[in-house]
Amino acid sequence: MEKSFEPAQIESTWYARWEASGAFKPSGQGEPYCILLPPPNVTGTLHMGHAFQQTVMDMLVRYQRMRGMNTLWQVGTDHAGIATQKIVENQLAVEEKTRHDLGREAFIERVWKWKEESGSTITNQMRRIGAAADWSRERFTMDEGLSAAVRKVFIDWYRAGLIYRGNRLVNWDPVLGTAVSDLEVNNVERDGHMWSIRYMTADGAASLVVATTRPETMLGDVAVAVHPEDERYAHLIGQQLHLPLTGRQIPVIADDYVDREFGTGCVKITPAHDFNDYAVGQRHKLAPIEIFTLDAKVNDNVPAKYRGLDRYDARKAVLADLEAADLLVETKPHKLQVPVSQRSDAVIEPMLTDQWFVDLTSETLADGRPGGRKAITEPALDAVRSGEIKFVPENWSTTYTQWLDNIQDWCISRQLWWGHRIPAWYDEAGNIFVGEDEADARASATTAPVGALRQDEDVLDTWFSSALWPFSTLGWPADGPVKNERGEIVANWEQDKIFLPSAVLVTGFDIIFFWVARMVMATKYFTGQIPFREVYINAIVRDAEGQKMSKSKGNTLDPLDLIDGIALEPLVAKSTKSLLIPQVRAKVEKRIRKDYPDGIPAIGTDALRFTFAALASYSRTINFDIKRAEGYKAFCNKLWNAARFVLMNGGDSGFGIEASEKPVTEAERWILTRLKQTLAEVEQHFVSYRFDHLAQALYEFVWNEYCDWFLELSKPALNGDDAAAAASTRHTLLVVLESVLRALHPVIPFITEEIWKDVGPKLGLTEESLIHRPWPKADDIAADHAATGEIEWFKNVLSGIRKIRSEMNISPAKTIPLLFADGDASDHARVTKFAAQISFLARTETPQWIEAGADEPASAAAVVGALRVMIPLAGLIDLKAEKVRLAKEISRIEVEIRKCEGKLGNANFVANAPAEVVAQERQRITDWNTTLGALREQAQKLGG
The missing domain is CATH 1.10.730.10 (Isoleucyl-tRNA Synthetase; Domain 1)
Known part of the structure; x- marks a missing residue:
């Protein structure tokens, strides 16, 4: 072996050997044990969360393989519809082109080219952390086998009445021009304002004041709501109000949704642009009025002077006109949570659009067939409630069931080009035809199409294909082997279904709703089995102070930088590269120079993995x-x-x-x-x-x-x-x-x-x-528990001798005398048995016994049960000088204790000082007393 351990030298060779030897493939022997990798975005790079989560999975896979299990770590990547399309569109923008310049087919070809050239970054990085995955079975959510599974699931659910198309309120990204899921929306706290606006009654005799953070949406109000038990407004319920600036009249309605204690107790209702308002509008059968175009400009449903304005320009115009009409009662600063798209940084706008949905809420369909609640949601709930699927820690099962108990229908369509195109066609009369292709759609139709058919332009939500991951990756629904683009077999359902259900899913709590629950739904429906037996919810990685890792804070860590090390200047350059705001760059650079003045030292993969293992508790964060x-x-x-x-x-x-x-x-x-x-x-x-x-x-x-x-x-x-x-x-x-x-x-x-x-x-x-x-x-x-008892005794004796050496500052190289006193028969036997070993390891003279009642020299002693282990101090240290030193130190500690006692004895200090200060003082007095006791004991040993 080399004299020193150099991680870089050994890590670069062993992984390649393992993979080349086929060590990661299922052995075909033993009980099946499978783990599914949560498929990372094909656009992604390895971050701390990935490295932590994948270390946990790798430990489990390696352990179970060594136990003789037939292990499969099923890996692959997600096509990441929005993120991938955005990358390629950004490339086109550099060329001063858009996807529309290329057309759909050429654009998709461009995306596939990008994927082949750059889409394996994260999987190569996974190899760096030692992921023992079967790469020969790597899947991609857009490969042909998984695409076939997506089409079948869509078609089967549609024909069962469980997928429908409807006009519903969704999160709309006005920059990307698509609906997005809740997971792709960050609620960001920002400084804003609360504006109070007066609405006059139709007869002009009274008024109501409503408060809003989005005054431009007033143009789409259809009512003002008050609480049904609010006596202040009981006489106005049912009356009409003048909607300022519009010439329209709207009613005052009563609804329990209103918090009468908040603000004025009056809430403007804009169903077309607010999720809560939409629900109120549905209950009261109020027709929504859309006031924005899909790029967040004001449309033709408002007075002419506002049409065509950007939503924020419209806000300024509306506020100016309200103030001129003396209807703007108050403006005050207000902190608010703003929904922001993760992908574009645009503020999300709730919009009514035509989308495809999976029915998860209806008990029974109009034709008597089971609705989504019965067919999809309830089986997924029962799987956890019955204990078929267990969460670790167990408390996350409550999160899962609460969400499914209150679930809404799932919007599965996205207005993108990259993704699984929805297998639906429309005739000239607007009728819908669903099938594998246009010919299948026509053949499956119960009525003949009117004229030519055109395919739906939308693609499916990325989470739709990910929901099929537990069984689509194993070859379902193909009858035989599934091959990749190189002609290699990557799955065979008839053989590989032994890996369903998988043993455990390792994932984060943030996708329990978006992925975990949906995998249970789809797997139960299409295979009759659960997708996994256990769900281990891993913690979220934070920095050393418990702060969320953020590029703008400068506290993010690249796991590969930790493995390889990185000097200060390259670290600063790398960390500030993507920060556009100069002030943020400066702040991040300052933090990095403070926290890592010499850069990040190379610790190697193994040390990083051991750190992750040591941190992997049941906590929510680490x-x-x-x-x-x-x-x-x-x-x-x-x-x-x-x-x-x-x-x-x-x-x-x-x-x-x-x-x-x-x-x-x-x-x-x-x-x-x-x-x-x-x-x-x-x-x-x-x-x-x-x-x-x-x-x-x-x-x-x-x-x-x-x-x-x-x-x-x-x-x-x-x-x-x-x-x-x-x-x-x-x-x-x-x-x-x-x-x-x-x-x-x-x-x-x-x-x-x-x-x-x-x-x-x-x-x-x-x-x-x-x-x-x-x-x-x-x-x-x-x-051999008897031997254990003997050795534990021996260890305690050696530890006692070494502690005395340390406390007395006696050189470890100096041979010292050793005495034993007291003890029982077993101690005497053990001293005889271990005398040579004690002398060898503790560097002592041959041990001697002090007979009971004999005079004892000034010694330092350790106690092992009833046995005293003693080191005579004469000739080893200056006893007089040591006694003087100890006396001075004891006096100093006694002064410190009196100071603490004085503070804690002062009722005003205890009552008025911050709790942490009082607690700190109490801890100090405890620590001082412990030290004092040790010093007094040491002085007593010296006869002081």
Whole structure:
């Protein structure tokens, strides 16, 4: 082995070997175990959330493969309709072209070309973090096999009456010109205003004042609502109001939606441009009035002077006219949540448009068939309520069921060109015909089309194809093998359906609604099975202070920068590149220079993965700290150096002792017992998805017990005269190390594989690499609890001696006298048994016993049960000077304690100081008292 561990050198070679050898493919043996990768956008690059989530999945897949399961990690990418189309349109804009200049067919060809050239960035980055995925089965949501599944699902649901076309209110992006899902909308807090506007009654005798943050939408008002029990307005319910600036009259209506305690208790109702107002309008049968075009300009349904204005220009004009008419009562600053498109940064406008929907709410259709609630929603609810599907942590099942209990119909159409084009055609009379293609649509029609047919221009929501991921990726609905564009078989439903349901879905809570629930709906409907047995909801990664990672804050981290390291100036340039506002760039640069003055150190993939594992608790968020990652790089170094120690101590006879032979020394039997216990813990933590506990158990065993203790405890045997003990110890060192490498492999695959290539052959193992080794089973290891008791006693004695050395500042190289006093018969026997080892490891003279009642020299002592472990101090330190020093320190601490007591004894301080200050003071007095006790004990040892 090389003297030092260099991650970059080993990571670049091992992954390519694994993939080339087919190590990631299903073995065809054992019980099926499948994990579905949440398909990242083909436009994407690896971020911290991806790296964390994929590390969790990879640990599970590697662990289950080692356990003998027939594992499949099904991977692929999503075509990301909006994001991908936007990238290519931006490229065209540089050429001063639009997609309309190319036409639909040529534009789609351009997108496919981009995908082939640039669409594999994120999958290549996944390889960097060690993702043990079966890349030979990689799927893309627009490939032919998945597209066939999309068409079948649409057609079957349409013919079952569960998909319909209707005019409904949707989130509309006026820049992209398409409906978008709630997930693609960010609610951003912005500074705005609240305007109060007076509406006069038709007879001019009274008025109402309404408050709004969007005064331009007043042009589309159809009513003013008040609470039915609000006595202030009871006499006005049913009367007509003059709608300012329009010449129209609108009614005053009563509805429980109104919060009578908020503002004036009067709410303007604009059903065509507000989701809550739309619901009110539906209840009161109020016809909506649309006032915006699809590019957010004012249309012809308003007075002529406002027509054609951008919505914000219209706002200024409306406010000016209201003020001139003395109807603008008040303007005041107001913080508001503004819906902003993730893709274009445009403010979303609720718009009434013709869209396609999946029925998820009706109990029964008009013709008596089951509606969407019965056919789709209820089975998805029952799957979780019955326990067929379990959430981890369990509380997320409540989130899932609450959303499905209150679900709305799903808008599945998008006004884009890139995506699965809706397989629907219209005749000249507006009738709809659905089929695989135009010929199938005609053949399936119950009535003859009127004239020529034209296909719907819209494509399906990206989430529609993603909802089919659990079964479409396995080859459904094809009868035989499914091939990719290179002619390679990527799926075969008849063979691969054994992987449905998959074992666990690892995903974030933010897509429980958009993806998790929809996969359950579609999979239950079309296959009769659940898509997965468990759903592990991983935490969201935040920065070290718990702040959400954001480019504008300058606290984002690129996982590849953490793996490879990056110098300060390139880091600054990279982090500020996409920030357009100079002030933001300056702020981000300042933060980076403060947080990473030397850039980001290279920590390697394994250290990053161990950090993720150690952070993976049941928490909603986790705070990522580079310093912690550096600590796990130190762990990797510790493991590397331990392996070098073991291999260098093979001796002339090597490691050729039979594995079945009983270990000779108690230290060996102790470490094997602890290995057995650790493996049992790790297995349980894999079952419960407590990767943080799993990482801690492995860390404690490897660092503290194997590297720190067993390697030390092995030295007396390795350097002693007992050849059998030396040979047995060398063998146990290697056997435990090999088991440790296997146990660590799911978490840190690269370094374990690199070390194993030198360790495995020493034990006569024939596997090509560690990835092919079985999981080390706790049941295969014999426990020796008696030996454990002996070694724990020995460790406590050594720890006590070393602590005294440290406290008294005695050089570790100095040989010191050692005395024992008190204790019982077992202590006397153990001292006799371990005398040589104690002297060797603690660097002491031969231990001596002090008889009961005999005079004792001034000593520092440690207590192990009833036994006192004593180091005489004469000649080791200047007792007089040490007593003086301790006395001064004790006096200083006593002064500090009195200060704290004085503050906490002051009732005014306790009552008026911030709670955290009082708590800090109480903690200080606790800490001071602990220190004082230790100092007094030390002084007493010296006779002070």
